[in-house]
Amino acid sequence: MSEITEEHVATASRPSDLRITDLRVANLAGVPFRSSIIRIDTNQGLVGYGEVRDGAAATYALMLKSRLVGENPCNIDKIFRKIKQFGFHGRQGGGVSGVEMALTDLAGKAYGVPAYALIGGRFRDEIRCYADTPSLTDPHAMGARLLERKLRGFTMLKMDVGIDLLWDVPGALIAPPGAREDVTTMHPFTGIQVTALGVEHLVSYVDIVRSVVGYDVALAADHFGHIALDSGIRIGRALEPFTLAWIEDLIPWQLTGQWRQLTEAVAVPTCTGEDIYLLDGFRPLLDTGAIRVVHPDPATAGGIAETKRLGDYAQERGIPMALHLAASPIATMACVHLAAATENFLALEHHAAEVEFWSDLVTGLPRPLIQDGHITVPETPGLGFGDLDEELLSRHLDPRDPVFFAETKHWDAESSHDRLWS
Numbered sequence: 001m002s003e004i005t006e007e008h009v010a011t012a013s014r015p016s017d018l019r020i021t022d023l024r025v026a027n028l029a030g031v032p033f034r035s036s037i038i039r040i041d042t043n044q045g046l047v048g049y050g051e052v053r054d055g056a057a058a059t060y061a062l063m064l065k066s067r068l069v070g071e072n073p074c075n076i077d078k079i080f081r082k083i084k085q086f087g088f089h090g091r092q093g094g095g096v097s098g099v100e101m102a103l104t105d106l107a108g109k110a111y112g113v114p115a116y117a118l119i120g121g122r123f124r125d126e127i128r129c130y131a132d133t134p135s136l137t138d139p140h141a142m143g144a145r146l147l148e149r150k151l152r153g154f155t156m157l158k159m160d161v162g163i164d165l166l167w168d169v170p171g172a173l174i175a176p177p178g179a180r181e182d183v184t185t186m187h188p189f190t191g192i193q194v195t196a197l198g199v200e201h202l203v204s205y206v207d208i209v210r211s212v213v214g215y216d217v218a219l220a221a222d223h224f225g226h227i228a229l230d231s232g233i234r235i236g237r238a239l240e241p242f243t244l245a246w247i248e249d250l251i252p253w254q255l256t257g258q259w260r261q262l263t264e265a266v267a268v269p270t271c272t273g274e275d276i277y278l279l280d281g282f283r284p285l286l287d288t289g290a291i292r293v294v295h296p297d298p299a300t301a302g303g304i305a306e307t308k309r310l311g312d313y314a315q316e317r318g319i320p321m322a323l324h325l326a327a328s329p330i331a332t333m334a335c336v337h338l339a340a341a342t343e344n345f346l347a348l349e350h351h352a353a354e355v356e357f358w359s360d361l362v363t364g365l366p367r368p369l370i371q372d373g374h375i376t377v378p379e380t381p382g383l384g385f386g387d388l389d390e391e392l393l394s395r396h397l398d399p400r401d402p403v404f405f406a407e408t409k410h411w412d413a414e415s416s417h418d419r420l421w422s
């Protein structure tokens with residue numbers, strides 16, 4: 001064996017010598033949904049973390065392993081171009097996007113700089129988060145929950161309102177058979193019509209919510225459908241008095257022409273984007289001015305740098321960008337660096353206001369991570385957290401497939417975890 005010289009020692013941790021040796025995942029549940037943490041290992045002992053989008057399969061990341069091993073993770077864009085063909089819209093973008101986050105984490109650690117420095121530096125020191133609140137039948141309960149979040153310092157909130165509230169209201173919907181089951185899985189276009197009674201129900205719901213939470217906080221509304229265009233127009237017009245920040249996902253994002261008609265017909269900002277992969281997927285909506293707010297999920301859209309490119313592209317077209325997210329602190333921190341480095345940024349979604357241990361999943365950052373509705377941009381290398389609290393994580397594994405960074409030589413397409421949401 002040859003002798004280790006001083007030169008060897010000096011070059012042992014050179015970023016140019018860094019190589020990927022492995023990719024492993026930990027499948028979590030309840031953080032706030034199920035998601036998979038990616039860990040990329042290297043020949044220098046450095047590890048990088050990313051996260052596969054909520055509700056997606058770890059498979060989407062594991063299938064990329066053979067394309068990654070041997071690559072220098074600091075060449076983020078080169079690797080991204082090599083693997084992006086293996087992603088797609090919806091949850092299928094989750095593998096590529098999560099891997100890109102982990103590469104950025106690694107590159108930042110290798111060069112000793114925070115992730116935002118790799119994509120151009122920062123525009124802000126604090127990242128505004130907005131708190132999402134899933135559907136509640138009782139508008140007073142929804143108002144109370146939103147008010148509690150407002151009092152915790154969130155300056156922007158979102159509630160789910162829409163057909164979820166109307167299925168059991170007689171005469172509120174005209175729906176094709178099976179539509180109720182379909183919308184909970186694939187979010188397809190169902191052609192559901194919301195009747196005058198249904199619209200009245202939603203108006204009264206939002207009126208009560210506003211009377212509880214007040215008008216001095218930005219409030220967006222989501223989970224409308226998908227519904228028929230004319231129903232969307234009637235709902236949008238009826239909700240105009242409530243000064244909503246946006247109305248989201250009334251119709252499928254692919255229907256650019258319908259989005260444009262909706263946007264032109266209502267005086268409430270229209271919004272979509274959480275299932276779109278890569279800037280290319282957003283171009284039709286942005287180029288035609290079909291939406292007023294673009295809402296990518298960086299864990300679907302292609303990760304940190306691609307979502308920044310998208311934000312810049314939208315900015316040139318006068319369309320503000322908010323970030324969708326339903327993730328653990330790992331993808332959240334990826335989004336914090338992205339939001340710091342993108343001028344065109346409104347707010348980052350937080351879906352885990354009810355998950356008490358959420359901030360504790362990573363070490364080395366303030367707890368709680370979100371204070372007064374904001375996350376402070378860290379200056380530590382990579383995504384900025386010290387490490388994972390593996391003991392805590394291991395208590396929140398997905399019981400259907402409780403893999404915890406185990407070596408994976410292949411993936412089992414039949415396992416329950418690999419059944420996809422979309």
Ligand SMILES: O=C(O)C(=O)C[C@H](O)[C@H](O)CO
Pocket residue numbers: 033054055132222274324325326349
């Ligand atoms: O918050 C939003 O905009 C959502 O639509 C969240 C989804 O319900 C979430 O990703 C769960 O799959």
